[in-house]
Amino acid sequence: MRERRAGVRGRRRSRQSGLLILILAIALALVTGASFKKAGGRSADVTLWYLDETTRELVRTSNSVNLPVRRAEQAGAILDFLRVPPAGQGLVTTVPAGLVARRAALLAGGILDVNLGVSRQQAPMGYADEEALYWQIVNSFLSLPDVRSVELSVDRRPAGTFLSFVKTQREQVVYEELLDKGMDQELYFMMQDGRYAVETRSLPGDVTRSQLAFYATRALMEGTAHNGLLSFLPAAEYLRGVTVSGQTATVDFEEKVSSFTLEADQGQQAISALILTLTRLPGVARVRIEVGGKPVKTLFGHVDATVPLFREDGRIEAGTELFTYSLAEVNGNILPVMNISRQGTALTGRNTMITKAVSLLSAPPTGDTSLVPAGTSITAMSLDAGTGVLRLSLTIPAMPALPEEEKLLVEQVRLTMTEIPLVTSLQLSINGSVAFLPGGYYIGRPFPR
Numbered sequence: 199m200r201e202r203r204a205g206v207r208g209r210r211r212s213r214q215s216g217l218l219i220l221i222l223a224i225a226l227a228l229v230t231g232a233s234f235k236k237a238g239g240r241s242a243d244v245t246l247w248y249l250d251e252t253t254r255e256l257v258r259t260s261n262s263v264n265l266p267v268r269r270a271e272q273a274g275a276i277l278d279f280l281r282v283p284p285a286g287q288g289l290v291t292t293v294p295a296g297l298v299a300r301r302a303a304l305l306a307g308g309i310l311d312v313n314l315g316v317s318r319q320q321a322p323m324g325y326a327d328e329e330a331l332y333w334q335i336v337n338s339f340l341s342l343p344d345v346r347s348v349e350l351s352v353d354r355r356p357a358g359t360f361l362s363f364v365k366t367q368r369e370q371v372v373y374e375e376l377l378d379k380g381m382d383q384e385l386y387f388m389m390q391d392g393r394y395a396v397e398t399r400s401l402p403g404d405v406t407r408s409q410l411a412f413y414a415t416r417a418l419m420e421g422t423a424h425n426g427l428l429s430f431l432p433a434a435e436y437l438r439g440v441t442v443s444g445q446t447a448t449v450d451f452e453e454k455v456s457s458f459t460l461e462a463d464q465g466q467q468a469i470s471a472l473i474l475t476l477t478r479l480p481g482v483a484r485v486r487i488e489v490g491g492k493p494v495k496t497l498f499g500h501v502d503a504t505v506p507l508f509r510e511d512g513r514i515e516a517g518t519e520l521f522t523y524s525l526a527e528v529n530g531n532i533l534p535v536m537n538i539s540r541q542g543t544a545l546t547g548r549n550t551m552i553t554k555a556v557s558l559l560s561a562p563p564t565g566d567t568s569l570v571p572a573g574t575s576i577t578a579m580s581l582d583a584g585t586g587v588l589r590l591s592l593t594i595p596a597m598p599a600l601p602e603e604e605k606l607l608v609e610q611v612r613l614t615m616t617e618i619p620l621v622t623s624l625q626l627s628i629n630g631s632v633a634f635l636p637g638g639y640y641i642g643r644p645f646p647r
Contacts (some may be wrong), residue, residue, distance in 0.1 A: 224246070245341040246279055247334045248289035249555075256325070256373070257289060258332060265342075273299035273312050276338050292331040296320050300353065309344030309368065310339055315353050316361065329365050329643070338368045346370065367633040367642040381410060384613070385418050386474040387427035388467050389535065393429055394474060395526065396534045396613065411447045411479055412440040418475050424529040432458050432469035436572035438490070446482040446506055447476045451497075453490040458498060465498035471505065474536070477509040478555060479646060480622070484508050514617060517545035520555055521617035523610050524562035525569065535615055537563060548618055552579055552590070555614050569607035571596045578627075586622030587644060588615055592627055597636055616647040623647060 242265045245258050263279060267274050277297060283289040296317020303311050314335075323331065332350070339348045347370040352360060360366050381401045382636055388393040401413040419434040436458065440451040449472065461470060472487050484506040497503045512521040520539040525532050539558055545551045559570040571594065578591040594610070598604050608626065615624050623644040628635060635641040 208420055242343060243341075244276070246276070246337065247337040248280070248283045248291055248333070249330055251288045253332065256330075256337065257285060258337070258413045259287075259289075261275045269302040269310070270299050270312075272342060273302040273310075273339065273497040277335070277343070280334055280338060283313075286568075292323070292327050294320055294331075297331075300514050304344060307640055308344055310342065310347070311349045311351075312339065313351050313353065323361060328361050332364045332366075337372045340369070340372055358530075363644070365643050368553050369633070371634070375536065381405075383410070383414050383417075384475065384478050385414065385422075385473045385538070387418075387422045387429050388426070388471060389427060389526070389528070390468075394471065394536045395528055396523070396536065397423060397427075407442040407479065407481065408440060409477055410605045411442050411482065412437075414475055414479060415440050415449055415472065418472065418570075424531065426529040426532070428467075429471065429493070430464040431472065438638060442479075442482060445481055446607075447479070447482045447487055448486040448488055449476070450491055452490040455489055455497070460500070462500045465500045466514060469497060469501050473507050473509055480647065491544055515542065515619045517551065520545070520551065521614065522555055522558045522564035523613040524559075525606060525610065532567075534606075534609055534611075535566060547581065548581055548620070551618050552576070552588075552615065555618065556592070559610060559614060568610065569598055569603055570594070570610055581621065582622065586617070587625055588621045589614060589625045589627075590621070591627040592629075597629070599637060601637045601639040604637045605634045606640065608641060608645065612645040622647070641643060 222249055223399055230397065241260050241262055243260065244265075246261050248257050248259065249255065250257050254406050262280070263275070277293060277299060280293040281295065282290055283291050294317070296319065296547045298315045299312055301313040302317045305311055309594070313466075326487070336348050336350065338346060347368050349368050350360065350471060351357075351643065355361065358366055358606055382398050383401050385397045388396060389395050399412060399414075399417050401410060405413070416434045418429070418435055419431045419437055421429050432451075432455060434451050435454045440450065441448050459465075476482050476485050486505040487504045494503050518541050520541065522537050523534040523539055526535045527533075537558075541554075545554060553576060554575055556570075556574060559568055560572045560574055562568040573595040575593050576590065576592050578589070580588075580589050591613075594607075598607055610624065612624050617622055623646045625644050626632075626641045631641070634640055
């Protein structure tokens with residue numbers, strides 16, 4: 199009897215324990231379901247970003263996808279989706295197989311902080327591809343539930359650097375501008391008043407320095423896109439080749455150029471446009487002229503070609519001249535125009551040159567305009583001698599209202615500052631912002647020379 203009673207009590211306790219377990223399981227399921235729903239749910243509407251195969255523009259796609267609960271797993275799932283573009287839509291991706299989300303957390307204020315890991319076997323990427331990768335990820339993460347801004351970091355990379363080139367910031371809005379289709383390069387053409395205006399052309403990217411110099415020279419010889427500008431160089435059919443070795447770009451013309459003559463002033467202006475264009479390329483400091491693969495004494499009948507030709511013959515380095523850029527209307531478009539400011543007393547030291555150049559930006563020549571207003575001041579500046587990156591903080595009392603004008607303002611400053619000796623790129627801070635200007639123009643990356 200005692201054994202029978204004990205068995206009954208045991209069964210009662212078992213049934214009670216089973217009921218308790220069932221209640222706890224239901225409660226746990228409810229709690230888990232609520233947290234799952236809060237973190238994104240089993241199905242969530244997200245926007246994934248890819249690239250147009252032809253134009254390399256960012257393209258958004260709306261998707262209903264299954265997301266895990268944990269933030270790191272959500273970030274990993276987004277990366278997995280981005281690795282495989284939708285079929286049949288002409289979309290491509292830059293997200294490599296070895297890129298993973300190591301950690302992710304949603305901080306106060308809706309800040310998604312994600313630490314990424316990259317494979318040691320990951321091949322180097324060019325700037326345009328790395329920028330595309332960065333914005334593919336950031337834009338897609340911004341569509342996750344409760345996320346208001348995104349901060350990315352990558353293991354084994356310097357603080358504030360994504361992979362190699364792109365600088366990371368706390369991104370708050372989607373970046374929809376066109377990604378580089380190649381390398382944007384400046385071509386210099388003559389204005390009616392004898393100064394040089396700058397046209398920006400997109401040249402093929404992912405090429406050698408010699409190839410880039412060849413494309414830039416050929417584009418210059420093909421002529422200007424503005425009726426108000428002049429070019430005295432012969433047609434592109436006169437170009438035989440261009441090679442870059444060290445800091446010298448050698449331009450080789452076809453032998454028939456020997457019969458191509460110009461007036462003295464026109465010949466010098468043609469060569470000056472060539473020098474100004476090629477010495478804007480990375481690492482190119484001088485230009486050598488050849489005809490038929492051999493050195494020549496003169497070109498176009500008058501121009502001395504016996505020695506390598508420097509940008510303004512080195513007077514910038516000597517501090518006796520400064521190049522600054524104002525804005526002028528050419529054929530209905532506003533273009534940067536180069537101005538030569540000759541100095542009575544040579545400027546000594548880069549800080550002095552930078553300070554003087556900023557003051558000249560707000561005082562354009564008569565007939566020109568400037569988006570850098572009077573009262574603009576420098577709050578901080580430093581030049582990394584190893585990389586050539588100038589970090590410049592400016593206080594500008596009156597900012598333009600439109601992104602297009604903000605871009606022109608930055609172009610004025612970039613072109614002027616990268617004329618300073620040893621400056622190869624510019625990292626800007628304007629009125630305390632290192633990411634977006636008030637009108638929406640993005641300055642959170644280095645602007646190369």
